[in-house]
Amino acid sequence: MNIAVDTSAETARKLQTEAVHRLKPNSGLPYWDKAELGSFQAGHLPQWARDGLTSFRRVVLDQRFPCTFATTAERNGQLVYAFAETATEKGDVKHIADAIVAYLDSLADLPPNKVDFQVLVALIKPMMDCPLEEYGTMAQALLQSLHECDPAPWPAEIPTDENDPLWSFAFAGRGLFINFSTPANHARLSRNLGVCMALIISPRDVFDRVAGPTDKGRRVRSMIRERTKDYDDGLPFAPWSSSAYGEGAVGTERSQYVLSDDNETPISLSLKQCPFHAKS
Template sequence: MSSTTQPVEEHLASQVIGGLPAWGIPYARDLLQTLTSTDAPFPCTFAVSAAKKSGLRFGFIDDEHDQRSWEALPDIIRSYLETYQSISRETSLIVLFRPGQEEDGKVGDYYQKFWDVLQFLHEHDTEAWPAEIPKDTDHSHWEFSFGGTPIFVVCNTPAHTARKSRSNPCFMITFQPRWVFEDLDPDTPRGWSARRVIRNRLRAFDGGEPSPELGNYGDPENREWRQYFLFDENEAKPPACPFRHT
């Protein structure tokens, strides 16, 4: 192992849930560099702060195409949910999926894969759906949940080109417990300020207007699931949520 790889692996070791495969090191390293860049500030200030304070946790899935490799994911999330409140208010679980040797998937292909993963997790969840979270995705208070915990989810893919904030060299899903967003309601000074800063940084980072799907949890017009996976074009909208409560 090279001298440049060793420190990276040592730095990541304390932030990894499960194993740290060799293929995952460069992906995690590049992501941390993106999040902490001062030349092109990443839009989500919470993710930036978490990266700087070692508040992120990483999980790795060896094959994005093979659902047998996804079987490690439920345990990774359960382990994270056992400790996330002791890590930091600014924490997220980032799961990186090893790409196949030839990747030419389109954004729509990844959209389906993303919802396949969430459906897989739901069907392998051993805890009851939170009583306070509606089961209907067309409800303003619906949120994906796992292990009895409401979780905001974000997907990044290699197919995203125009929306750079949702682009990543490998298929990536970020899980943020809703607890992270407590006291950040839009009608609070801190919540309002955070949204304004993030939207301005989105304009600079993506070179365009933020997606109209970005809204506030609980707003009657907002649907959380639409924010999970954003298409490259603001005009592109999925007709209905693929997730089915079972």
């Protein structure tokens, strides 16, 4: 007697595994560096990934782009890139998690002046007509999924209460500075980095060294705020942005992950409104 076996789930897993494999360079690393993206093998990336990378670079290399650190890092070939088909599928979340771990490991071999500009950019496959609120929901789900598969315990020095002014997301034993940019940010152009949702990741301590709550850091943030206001056509800098980090000002670290297109109403279902849940 022949017994029919439903292999749809197995087929789906196989297809996603193949999709993730296509998004890796020949080195086997889960992210791409300047050399790999400049070689012939980059042509094997799906068209959406190549288009997403091109549009991202076009934005950050614009002389008006407010974050001069990102512009300098891209010009110097110090940004590294990971690509994912979705922000929610298990295989894609693992791929992003692997990229973060590999990226953090790579920093140990770099001198401090290189570490400051070495940033991981994860680009998610574009979605047609996706509203900003839905991007907020996906961002929250991705961070929660990353937390659930974190290979390391939560760092003892970072509060677990996300309302604490010193809280930051942590992964692989290290505090991280993270923000999301989306193609649905039509007014806040500084949070629109092309056709893909972009996840920007760097170590929290590196961000604090460059733009933290110090005299130098305040000057840097002030400069970026002014440039951001001009770039966003006069839209004031978000009151719950990362400028509040560690200073007890309006907003907390989590409230800047996804920013709305105004300064009055947080994004529905964003991290600001749906608290992060620490795993036990």
